[in-house]
Amino acid sequence: MALRCGIIGITNIGKTTIFNCISKNKAQISNFAFSASSSNRGIVDVPDNRLFEIAKIVKPVKLTPATVEIVDIPGLAKGASKGEGIGNKFLDDIQQVDALIHVIRCFDDENLPHVEGSVNPVRDLEIVDLELQIKDLEMVERKIQRTEKLVKVGEKDAKKVLEILHRYKDHFENFQNARTLDITDSERKMLGDLFLLTEIPVVYVCNVDEASASSGNKYVNQLRDALEGTGAEILVIAGALEADISELETEEERIEFLQDAGLEEPGVNKMIRAAYDLLNLQAFFTEGPKEVRAWTIKKGMTAKEAAGAIHSDLERGFIRAEVIKYADFMHYGSEHAVKEAGKMKLEGKDYIVQDGDMMFIRFNV
Numbered sequence: 201m202a203l204r205c206g207i208i209g210i211t212n213i214g215k216t217t218i219f220n221c222i223s224k225n226k227a228q229i230s231n232f233a234f235s236a237s238s239s240n241r242g243i244v245d246v247p248d249n250r251l252f253e254i255a256k257i258v259k260p261v262k263l264t265p266a267t268v269e270i271v272d273i274p275g276l277a278k279g280a281s282k283g284e285g286i287g288n289k290f291l292d293d294i295q296q297v298d299a300l301i302h303v304i305r306c307f308d309d310e311n312l313p314h315v316e317g318s319v320n321p322v323r324d325l326e327i328v329d330l331e332l333q334i335k336d337l338e339m340v341e342r343k344i345q346r347t348e349k350l351v352k353v354g355e356k357d358a359k360k361v362l363e364i365l366h367r368y369k370d371h372f373e374n375f376q377n378a379r380t381l382d383i384t385d386s387e388r389k390m391l392g393d394l395f396l397l398t399e400i401p402v403v404y405v406c407n408v409d410e411a412s413a414s415s416g417n418k419y420v421n422q423l424r425d426a427l428e429g430t431g432a433e434i435l436v437i438a439g440a441l442e443a444d445i446s447e448l449e450t451e452e453e454r455i456e457f458l459q460d461a462g463l464e465e466p467g468v469n470k471m472i473r474a475a476y477d478l479l480n481l482q483a484f485f486t487e488g489p490k491e492v493r494a495w496t497i498k499k500g501m502t503a504k505e506a507a508g509a510i511h512s513d514l515e516r517g518f519i520r521a522e523v524i525k526y527a528d529f530m531h532y533g534s535e536h537a538v539k540e541a542g543k544m545k546l547e548g549k550d551y552i553v554q555d556g557d558m559m560f561i562r563f564n565v
Contacts, residue, residue, distance in 0.1 A: 204269045205475040206239075206297035210324050212274025212316050212409040213305035214439040216240065219272035221442040222470045233525070239293050245500040246476050246483070247469040248494055250526055250556055254485060255492045257533060266494040268476055278316070278327050291335050293393060299478035299490055300402040302328065305475045306419035306436075321406070321423045329377060332397040337372040340365055342393055344461040361390050368396070403433045403474045413438035414462035415479060433474055437467035482555035485526070486510070487535070497553060502550035507561045517565035521547045526556040 208538045209215045223242025245539040255263050275291045294300070295331075304321045305314065318324065344365045363462035364387050377398035404427065406420045416436050423435055438461075445466055448454045457467065483494040484506055495509045508515030524535065528543040537542050553559070 201482065203299075203477060203479045204271050204297040204390075205299045205301060206271045206273050206294055206351075207301045208273050208279075208294065208328065209275060209301060209305075210327055211440065212312060213303055213324070214307075214312075215271055215275065215303045216469070217439040217443050218303060218405070218407065218468060219270065220436060221439070221446045221466070222472060223270060223272075224331045234325065242272075243267050244270045244472055244496070246472055246496075248483060249358070249518050250483075251485065251492060251494050253530060254526075254558070257529070258487045258492050259487065260487070260489055260492045262491040264493040266476070266481075266492060266496045268472065268479065268496070269482070269548050270301075270472075271473070273297075273350040276328055276331060277314075277470070278331070281377065291331070294332070294397050296399070299475060301405055301475055302402050303405045304423060306417060306423065309409075311419040319419060321419045322426045325404075325423065325426065325439040327555070329398070330375065333372045333375060333377065336378060336396045336398050337369065339394065340368045340372065343391070344369065351410075357390060360387075364390060372398075386489065392431055401478045401479055403435065403471070405471055406434065406436045407439045408436055408472050410438050410441045410461065412436070413441055413467070435467065435470055435474060437471060442466055442468050444549040445538055457464050480555075484553050484555075484559055486555045487558060499555075501551060501553055501554055502560070503547050503551040503561075506553045506559065510561065513565045514561045517563040519564055520549075521551060521553070522562065524558040526558060531560055532544060 206214050207219055219240060219242065222244045223240070226328075228316050235351075240456075244267060248265060249266055251263060259323040271293065286293065302325070302540055304324055305319055306321050308319055317325075347358055347362045347365060351362055364383070366382060367383070368378060371378065379399050379401065404423065406416065406423060408417055408420060412420070413436070420434075420436055427434060441461060445454055446468075448457060480499050481496050482499050483496060486493050486495065495506070497506050497509050504515055504518045505523040507518050507521070523545045524538050524543065526536050527533070528541075532538045532541055532543065535544075
């Protein structure tokens with residue numbers, strides 16, 4: 201699925217280091233503010249142990265995981281909405297993504313000066329939020345001007361749209377993000393093409409030093425206190441440590457390194473899964489001797505729509521789907537044994553695919 205997750209944050213907070221840990225495309229890292237003027241893009245494998253467990257049974261020639269596109273967006277500075285730093289380039293790039301990973305610096309390092317002169321995660325959070333709110337406010341005010349003209353000529357629903365826009369305007373003027381405004385889906389749809397930056401779903405990543413990788417630190421606690429009650433997801437990742445882990449050649453070395461750091465798995469794995477979830481995505485599997493593969497679909501998709509993720513012909517000529525639950529496949533140990541136990545289900549085009557379903561599509565074109 202052509203969905204993107206953007207990594208954002210103010211400049212010099214270790215954002216690109218984290219991007220390099222998860223992407224096959226390595227980006228240049230610098231200690232100088234505003235050294236990057238364009239976004240880095242990479243396709244990232246979504247960590248999913250179920251894929252490997254299926255492969256242990258099927259023993260395929262090839263394994264293909266689900267993927268998501270990650271965009272490392274150039275660092276922000278206070279005043280970006282007015283042209284500071286790289287200015288609106290940062291804000292324009294955010295408009296191209298479907299979810300955000302907001303990396304916040306939670307470590308001290310004399311060799312990496314903070315652009316604001318000190319480490320303060322709450323202030324950094326507020327800087328980014330304010331720049332996005334300013335941009336959103338500008339978009340809403342322009343829409344208000346256009347809508348007022350429609351009200352004067354008696355355009356249907358224009359008064360209701362204007363009322364909704366003023367609610368957004370008041371919200372931004374009170375330094376709030378669009379995602380926290382109490383608004384219905386039908387009201388949101390009435391705004392049409394209004395694409396608000398602060399409405400994009402976000403997960404927060406605290407970039408900490410190695411000693412704080414497993415338990416966090418005072419900076420992480422400050423951010424948690426600031427976001428308490430918002431329902432925001434907060435992850436703790438030691439970017440420099442993750443970079444070292446990503447350079448190790450064998451799985452045994454990586455496991456040993458993680459154990460020494462008090463971690464069960466690389467923190468970036470949790471970040472990728474969080475991004476996948478933010479994008480409202482899930483995976484279903486196909487299996488056979490040639491390939492075991494995870495396919496990405498939106499949550500709530502039907503079997504027919506999921507077939508289209510494999511190939512448009514399968515969706516067009518869809519007849520039915522043979523569905524095996526992952527847990528049943530693991531329990532019985534083979535596709536044949538699942539069928540013998542009566543656990544394979546035949547589902548029609550309107551079946552809502554569940555995360556982890558294993559499917560074989562019957563079609564005729």
